[in-house]
Amino acid sequence: MARGWPLILLLPLLLFPFHSAGWGQAKDLLLRVLLKEVPLGQEVPLALPQGEVVVRGMGEGVAVEGRVQPFWDLAVPYFRLEGRPYRGGVRLLVQGERLLLVNLVPLEDYLLGVLPGEMPQGFPLEALKAQAVVARTFAVNRLNPRAPYDLCASELCQVYLGLGAETARHREAVAATQGQVLSYGGRAISALYHADSGGMTAGSEEVFGNALPYLRPRPDPYARGPKSAWRLRLTPEAASRALASLGRTPKGQDPPQVLERSPSGRAWRVRLLGVEVQGPEAGRLLRLMGLPSALAEFEGWEVAGRGAGHGVGLSQWGAKGMAEAGYAYREILGHYFPGTFLSDLLLAEPPFPGALARLP
Numbered sequence: 001m002a003r004g005w006p007l008i009l010l011l012p013l014l015l016f017p018f019h020s021a022g023w024g025q026a027k028d029l030l031l032r033v034l035l036k037e038v039p040l041g042q043e044v045p046l047a048l049p050q051g052e053v054v055v056r057g058m059g060e061g062v063a064v065e066g067r068v069q070p071f072w073d074l075a076v077p078y079f080r081l082e083g084r085p086y087r088g089g090v091r092l093l094v095q096g097e098r099l100l101l102v103n104l105v106p107l108e109d110y111l112l113g114v115l116p117g118e119m120p121q122g123f124p125l126e127a128l129k130a131q132a133v134v135a136r137t138f139a140v141n142r143l144n145p146r147a148p149y150d151l152c153a154s155e156l157c158q159v160y161l162g163l164g165a166e167t168a169r170h171r172e173a174v175a176a177t178q179g180q181v182l183s184y185g186g187r188a189i190s191a192l193y194h195a196d197s198g199g200m201t202a203g204s205e206e207v208f209g210n211a212l213p214y215l216r217p218r219p220d221p222y223a224r225g226p227k228s229a230w231r232l233r234l235t236p237e238a239a240s241r242a243l244a245s246l247g248r249t250p251k252g253q254d255p256p257q258v259l260e261r262s263p264s265g266r267a268w269r270v271r272l273l274g275v276e277v278q279g280p281e282a283g284r285l286l287r288l289m290g291l292p293s294a295l296a297e298f299e300g301w302e303v304a305g306r307g308a309g310h311g312v313g314l315s316q317w318g319a320k321g322m323a324e325a326g327y328a329y330r331e332i333l334g335h336y337f338p339g340t341f342l343s344d345l346l347l348a349e350p351p352f353p354g355a356l357a358r359l360p
Helices: 107-118 125-141 168-176 204-208 236-245 280-288 316-324 329-336
Strands: 030-039 043-048 051-058 061-064 067-069 071-074 078-081 084-087 089-095 098-106 180-184 230-233 257-261 267-272 275-278 296-299 302-305 341-344 356-358
Touching (some): 030 089, 043 098, 061 071, 061 089, 084 107, 098 107, 107 168, 125 168, 125 329, 267 280
Antiparallel strands (some): 043 051, 051 061, 296 302
């Protein structure tokens, strides 16, 4: 058992205590999740416990039932937006030419709506626990009081489906890991994850250009998902569109060819249509062409590959396989995030001995 200051005390600027009276548990940490943005002038109905209200963004602020303020915080226990229920309240504010609808939701309640969107309830409980810790860490890492919101509700951040998607199994995984996050060097890590590593996870620099010590290439023999092996046929037209998305112009007709691979075996330097692309941009090019991952072999315009997603961090199908093989969630996390600590996200005064537990 390692000792150290609580993780959150090293991140004082990233906290929003849900109760202003003082410090509390991790469940009191308030997140701001962007649910929707619409052009100014467009009316949006919100179903609140006391009835429906219509909101609209304007140049001078936000109108709610005809009353205009610079922004609104509707402090309700739940609400519905476009038929979908959400726990917590809602913040309405104008940014530029858009009205933002932001869910103000405690961290643990947020996770109840994230896990169903990120991992099926039929996965083993230990895998669901690992996903809960990673999703919680991802959220804490993204807290930013200088921005109008911390997270979005789509796959660009984490899929957040709200109250209506909650299940008993996902609630069990969140409750069993309440307040637990992954840390490295006293800070919440960049807790990335993907569907299927294809047998080998990627180093963070292979995809995002920044080498992090806890996001290294790792053998992943337990990853056996529906995309563990796949075959596709590409077209020159799809390749041309992908190059255009990167601001490149085709200069020839040659099919894709991998000239160099990364340490995890992913395409690192690619040539196609007379254009050479390398580094993280090569992986992005393959994804723009519709490939599930950059673990790919080309035979002309035919491509065979393994895995799905960017490959960095936790492999969800790998976590499932490890759990089925008898590994506990701490061991799963230790495999995918070597050198990290499993930390209790307690908002308390230092010193707080035993706040951190080194992962195997």
